Amino acid sequence: MKKPIGIFDSGIGGLTVYKEIRRHFPEEDLIYFGDTARVPYGPKSPNTIIAYSMQNARFLLQQRIKILIVACNTSSAVALPDLHKITHIPIIDVIQPGSEQAVLHTRNGKVGIIGTEGTIRSNAYSKAIQYLNKDIQVFSKACPLFVPLAEEGWHDNEIVKAIAASYLEELLQKDIDTLVLGCTHYPLLKNVIRQVAGDQVVLVDSAEAIAVYLGRMLSEVDDGLSGKDEFFVSDNETKFARLAEVILDNQTFSLQRVRLYESWFVEDN
Amino acid sequence: MKKPIGIFDSGIGGLTVYKEIRRHFPEEDLIYFGDTARVPYGPKSPNTIIAYSMQNARFLLQQRIKILIVACNTSSAVALPDLHKITHIPIIDVIQPGSEQAVLHTRNGKVGIIGTEGTIRSNAYSKAIQYLNKDIQVFSKACPLFVPLAEEGWHDNEIVKAIAASYLEELLQKDIDTLVLGCTHYPLLKNVIRQVAGDQVVLVDSAEAIAVYLGRMLSEVDDGLSGKDEFFVSDNETKFARLAEVILDNQTFSLQRVRLYESWFVEDN
Numbered sequence: 186m187k188k189p190i191g192i193f194d195s196g197i198g199g200l201t202v203y204k205e206i207r208r209h210f211p212e213e214d215l216i217y218f219g220d221t222a223r224v225p226y227g228p229k230s231p232n233t234i235i236a237y238s239m240q241n242a243r244f245l246l247q248q249r250i251k252i253l254i255v256a257c258n259t260s261s262a263v264a265l266p267d268l269h270k271i272t273h274i275p276i277i278d279v280i281q282p283g284s285e286q287a288v289l290h291t292r293n294g295k296v297g298i299i300g301t302e303g304t305i306r307s308n309a310y311s312k313a314i315q316y317l318n319k320d321i322q323v324f325s326k327a328c329p330l331f332v333p334l335a336e337e338g339w340h341d342n343e344i345v346k347a348i349a350a351s352y353l354e355e356l357l358q359k360d361i362d363t364l365v366l367g368c369t370h371y372p373l374l375k376n377v378i379r380q381v382a383g384d385q386v387v388l389v390d391s392a393e394a395i396a397v398y399l400g401r402m403l404s405e406v407d408d409g410l411s412g413k414d415e416f417f418v419s420d421n422e423t424k425f426a427r428l429a430e431v432i433l434d435n436q437t438f439s440l441q442r443v444r445l446y447e448s449w450f451v452e453d454n
Numbered sequence: 455m456k457k458p459i460g461i462f463d464s465g466i467g468g469l470t471v472y473k474e475i476r477r478h479f480p481e482e483d484l485i486y487f488g489d490t491a492r493v494p495y496g497p498k499s500p501n502t503i504i505a506y507s508m509q510n511a512r513f514l515l516q517q518r519i520k521i522l523i524v525a526c527n528t529s530s531a532v533a534l535p536d537l538h539k540i541t542h543i544p545i546i547d548v549i550q551p552g553s554e555q556a557v558l559h560t561r562n563g564k565v566g567i568i569g570t571e572g573t574i575r576s577n578a579y580s581k582a583i584q585y586l587n588k589d590i591q592v593f594s595k596a597c598p599l600f601v602p603l604a605e606e607g608w609h610d611n612e613i614v615k616a617i618a619a620s621y622l623e624e625l626l627q628k629d630i631d632t633l634v635l636g637c638t639h640y641p642l643l644k645n646v647i648r649q650v651a652g653d654q655v656v657l658v659d660s661a662e663a664i665a666v667y668l669g670r671m672l673s674e675v676d677d678g679l680s681g682k683d684e685f686f687v688s689d690n691e692t693k694f695a696r697l698a699e700v701i702l703d704n705q706t707f708s709l710q711r712v713r714l715y716e717s718w719f720v721e722d723n
Contacts, residue, residue: 222492222502223491228690229491230689232689330602330603330608333598337598343616344617420502421498421502
């Protein structure tokens with residue numbers, strides 16, 4: 186039976202995950218949803234991140250997907266238990282694959298994690314890494330300006346380098362030899378992060394790690410798959426398309442906007 | 455009859471407007487709503503900005519306000535005609551007062567506007583200023599990173615200064631003598647903007663301008679007003695409270711969270 190794989194992210198960053206999956210699995214049908222109306226997720230509270238993640242997942246589940254990939258680290262760190270409550274299909278998050286790669290790569294047992302406020306506050310990476318190897322020391326740092334920089338297309342200039350240097354300073358002082366890019370937007374800033382961190386630090390990119398993970402799960406290929414792509418966003422399709430072209434090396438794609446309705450009430454407490 | 459004044463903004467920035475209004479009108483009751491769940495508005499599409507602004511306004515109208523102050527420049531630039539459709543109470547936006555101040559202050563007839571992508575794209579300031587004086591030349595520049603910087607509390611450091619210098623360069627080359635801070639978040643970065651722009655450029659802050667504007671409208675004082683404040687946000691009350699304390703010089707305030715429900719559907723087109 187022909188069923189697509191669903192991927193969601195808070196915005197454009199998850200395309201780095203999409204790209205790796207498409208490269209490894211050219212025959213699979215993929216549906217991508219980017220919540221560009223409500224990006225960024227990183228600074229939001231856990232309740233709000235959970236509510237938004239559930240809505241994104243429900244939209245993809247309506248498209249009859251066979252596997253759900255949570256390409257957003259913030260959602261992965263905070264919303265996973267709630268996502269498992271609404272579906273029985275397999276869910277792949279980005280925390281587990283990234284953590285496994287970090288444990289594989291570190292030689293001195295000192296791993297740095299960078300991510301959004303929501304991801305870092307959750308301690309999801311520390312827990313996952315120390316579950317795999319309790320002797321590894323994990324040092325974390327939230328980098329809240331990286332998502333706006335990536336979404337604005339400021340990927341490689343002196344200002345981005347200065348911001349990266351400011352964020353990474355305390356991790357580098359801890360003598361880390363492995364740095365997890367714990368947000369799917371951060372691979373877009375990889376050149377700058379590489380320059381600041383230096384060649385001796387291994388950069389772990391969850392986008393690459395997740396494709397390996399997915400391979401284990403896809404034991405059999407669906408009949409009738411055509412390698413079709415569908416892209417949905419909740420806002421700003423023009424801007425998304427412009428940045429997506431850069432990330433996806435001018436691949437052509439169909440893009441549709443999903444509209445949202447909301448109502449408000451004052452919380453009782 | 456006792457009725458409050460309602461103020462909304464996309465987040466924390468509108469507190470600069472609240473602060474000026476509270477200073478000028480100590481007896482008025484004020485209700486502030488910051489849409490911290492969906493900040494920033496600047497990069498969003500007009501349709502989404504209108505939808506969010508209408509929801510914010512409806513929430514305040516339910517509190518039986520007598521005047522609605524749209525403290526968000528992006529909402530003011532894009533959503534005003536739609537807001538007038540849902541209420542007959544007076545609406546004060548931030549574009550008109552800021553434009554009047556710019557026209558009053560410029561001596562060489564060259565005015566710079568900085569704002570979000572949404573505000574600059576709308577040309578709302580250019581139109582308002584040239585309606586007042588068609589001989590004034592208006593130069594505009596979107597500064598998309600200023601809102602994330604302000605919301606992160608990065609208000610005055612070398613990196614913010616470098617970003618400001620990069621944004622303001624082309625406006626300063628045009629020999630502007632007046633610069634409108636066309637976003638209620640920007641007064642939080644005023645020190646840096648002042649350093650980059652130099653002392654010869656007059657900075658127009660809509661927060662100050664709007665209080666003068668409101669004064670003309672409040673011909674009579676309501677009976678029974680007590681100078682009460684109510685603050686509502688849609689997310690992250692702790693972070694809001696922390697930044698609000700800085701902006702409001704440690705004023706104590708009550709803060710309540712408003713929760714939102716949403717549903718999604720694929721747009722027909």
